[in-house]
Amino acid sequence: MVSEINIKDKAQVEKINQLACETPYEVWLSTDTLMLDARSLLGLFALVGKKAHVIAEDNVNPKKFAKLVAKMEA
Numbered sequence: 001m002v003s004e005i006n007i008k009d010k011a012q013v014e015k016i017n018q019l020a021c022e023t024p025y026e027v028w029l030s031t032d033t034l035m036l037d038a039r040s041l042l043g044l045f046a047l048v049g050k051k052a053h054v055i056a057e058d059n060v061n062p063k064k065f066a067k068l069v070a071k072m073e074a
Contacts, residue, residue: 001056003069007047016072017041023068028055 007013007029020027020038027038029052036043038054054069 001058001060001062001065003054003065004051005054005069005073006051007044007049009048010045012072013044013048014041015074017044019068019071023056025056025060027068029053030055 007016016029016038017040029036029038029044029047031047031050031052034046035055036047038044054072056065056068
């Protein structure tokens with residue numbers, strides 16, 4: 001599963017990290033040149049001000065994934 005988000009600021013990075021740590025599956029963020037585990041707070045700061053793809057395994061419930069992405073953007 002893949003969805004795109006805009007990462008605006010430090011607070012959003014911290015929220016993304018917290019949400020990823022709460023999920024029972026792996027969540028990754030990627031750009032054209034970078035792919036990071038969303039549980040790695042330090043790495044996520046490199047994405048501030050950029051668009052990133054949120055990636056999870058295909059066996060994740062699509063509705064739950066959409067909810068997670070929506071929370072990451074809020």
